[in-house]
Amino acid sequence: MATTVAHIALSSTQHVPRTGAARRFIRVFFNRPVVVFGAASILIVLVAAAFAPWIAPYDPYEQNLSQVLQDVGPDHWLGTDTLGRDTLSRIIFGSRIALLIGIGTVAAAATVGTVLGLIAAFFGGWINTVIMRFTDAMMAVPGLLVALVLSTLLGSGVNGVLIAVALALMPGYVRLIAGQVLAAKQNEYVTAARSIGANHVALMFRHILPNCVSPLIVQVTLVIGLAILIEATLSFLGLGIKPPTAAWGSMVYDGYRYLALRPILSIGPGLAIMLVVFAFNMVGDGLRDALDPRLRNIG
């Protein structure tokens, strides 16, 4: 409180350069080259997804049976598949599915998971027991298996995969937030807010939740990579996004049959998956270093 008052007093009389949180954040975040590399990669993929029709040299769905399984060359930088479709164009369009699933599932999982975790830890008692035991049960089965069962039953396709992957990721957020809230609700300012008559909703969302935001941001970034990985694995197994939609996982599977002849058909989209997942992981790591002062000077 005192510092805020002092700051306001100062800023009203003279210009004080901001040496606060934002600047430190930027300095720490861009300190490591791999994090910069990750951030740049994500930016490139975002641009590729947004402007795919203008960037891609060919229509990703246009079949050209006189140009099947072309080798890498000036016409087709990454060759063509069994239906004569341009691999590079399909990889560029595939970024749309990857980002849609990655960001969409994590947004849904983080929102629902946060609310459930908040409710569980805030109210405690039987509510906490019910939510946390179900979370334990969902986490007793690896996320890929949960997503695999659900996406098949929901009939695969983009919507099925979205729901399936989101549900598979959700329990992780419930646990993360419940742990954070348990710690945060011990703070004296929460007691103070309660004593001046703040209701449950205000306590939960205005006073406790903001304290849990840093780990949540880090987790969201890291898990986008995981979500893309799960979707790619489902599509590779033939239980995710169905052809002809350009999805990296199913492209790797399609190309696998021609591994000896045209390895690029599998290796190309696989590289794209790896790059994106790596990038989100690196940016997540960078965010953790920048947002969590306790972890500084380590590593």
Place this chain on the structure above:
Amino acid sequence: MSAYIARRLVHAALVVLLVSILIFAVMRLLPGDPVLMFVTSGDMLAASAEQIAKLRHDYGLDKPLPFQYVDWITHVAQGDLGRSILFHYSVTDEILRRLPISMSLGITALLVGLIIGPIIGAVSAVKRGTWLDTLLTVAATIGITAPSFWVAIILIYVFGLKLGLLPVYGYTSPLTDFGTSLQQSLLPVLVLSVFPIAAAARQTRSSVLEVLQLDYVRTARAKGLNEQTTIFRHVLKNALMPVATLQGEIFRNVIAGSVVVETVFVIPGMSRLLVDGMLSQDYAVVQGVIMVVAVAVVLGNLCVDLIYGWLDPRIQYT
């Protein structure tokens, strides 16, 4: 201690029971009908409505859902996971036949990770800031993020197709032909162990760096020990604790990885059974595999916690 184990076992049983309710509900409430699948897949295309109804009755699928659940779970409690609707085999027998295959590959991969991962992590920490550290750290991150199916394909391409050194698919029991079995298992185990190695290496590196800042390490250095001895004799013991807690996550990851590995390398393991069961929506098969996985994960977590307490006497079981 025994009270703690007893309580944990009760909790484990509760979790497994909840898993059984969830998987049963999910399989029944979502669209898809294994009986229709069976009818349309085989020689019963001309099946009459009565025949289909009889089939449903034979598998108890015409009873109300709660009754079906109670039927199923009482049998599961006695070790009977039901019968495959499509192929009529006993799910318990099939899983018992396939489980050793999945386990032998998975446990080997876990052990490889547990041995090689910490060594890489420790080397990385000792050489902090050098090109070797950068190389190992980036490699470990790639190891965590690389899709296992893609790693498998690259290995198949290099070792199978280009160099012709190793078989690229199949499974032979080590009891039948040990040499062939070893050759066929090399690539699958390698793919499965990428994540365990990488995850353990990353964790070891950061916890070694953390422990290095502790007072007792300063003491060790002050009395003139060189860096190597300090790290391997004094630091690593404490630094390996967080690696032990990581094993639960690594174990879950290996199970997930086995789904991919058993598909790519055509290994008749338990995870492959899940994919096949899912493709044909064979209720009993999917439910059976998920139950076995849940029991394995829950018991695995319990083991990790107990080992953790055994390694670190400061932890009190209350």
